[in-house]
Amino acid sequence: MGNTEKLMNQIMELKFTSKSFQRQSRKCEKEEKAEKLKIKKAMEKGNVDGSPIYAENAIRKHTEQMNYLRLASRLDAVVVRLDTQAKMFTINKSMGNIVKSLESSLATGNLQKMSETMDLFEKQFVNIEVQAEFMETAMAGYTSLSTPEGEVNSLMQQVAEDLGFISRYIAQIMH
Template sequence: MERLAIKAEKSQKTEEAKIKKSIQQGNNDGARIYAENSIRKKNEALNYHRMASRLDAVSQRVQTALTMKSATKSMTTAVRGMNAALESMDLQKITAIMDKFESQFEDLDVQTRVMDSSMAGMNALSTPEDQVDMLINKVADQHGLELSHELDASAVGSAMPSLSSEEDAKLMEKLKELRNLDE
């Protein structure tokens, strides 16, 4: 599963390179298609990672069950040994058996913590439609490319940070000054 995830991530990078090439050629429809493919590959990689995580969790559960079975057998043996040691009142045997018993419980705790942490790492992720436009803008910005005006202006605007009215006023004032300098 991890290999398939890596393969999907490589395909995602290839699609992003195709976005750049399409933007350079002025082919916005092609860029949109490649962006959709890139997002699809990204989701595919995430799904492979999610499935690998689930398989690891199942594996840990099976391992825990096997360990519990083994620990139960060991505890049974330890209880029998404790009974025999108590009958003979050999303190060294009692101490050795109790130490073994405690170490088995510690091992079981560690395995349970590992399983819990792997289960906590799983999460769901969904991708909204506006990611296509944002990805196209990102690729264009990274490579210093200009987009044609065919893209949805609202998607471009949504990627911009919002400014306060005071900052907006200052920027408008600077723009007016720059225009006056050009004239």
């Protein structure tokens, strides 16, 4: 039981770390939004030098957010694998006990006991199949997140278009 207990403790630690990465991701998302708001304000004030800096910060925060999400996703995938491993360890131990029981019932010739033992044996195989199917489904759900790389100018253009004064901003940059 010591190995299973250690494995369960590791699973809990990994889940905790994954949640921490998700919190960090949400924090970065808020900071990205704040930087985008600063871009808007700088553009409205005509701050041509400041707005690209805020755009760079927003892009950096977006990249950081996606990195945290990727790490959390990868940890979640490891947790699923370890959890399946712990369950398989328990099933293997149970199967060993069933085999011993089957051997003793075969030696005694007790048909009732053999039938009960075979039912347990079949039930364990069904459990193994369900575990394997669950594992495959869960792992298919953990795909890598892709981060589209944005350009500082395209982000600034998007913000300017949202404000409806792209031509005024471009004119300020040109002068």
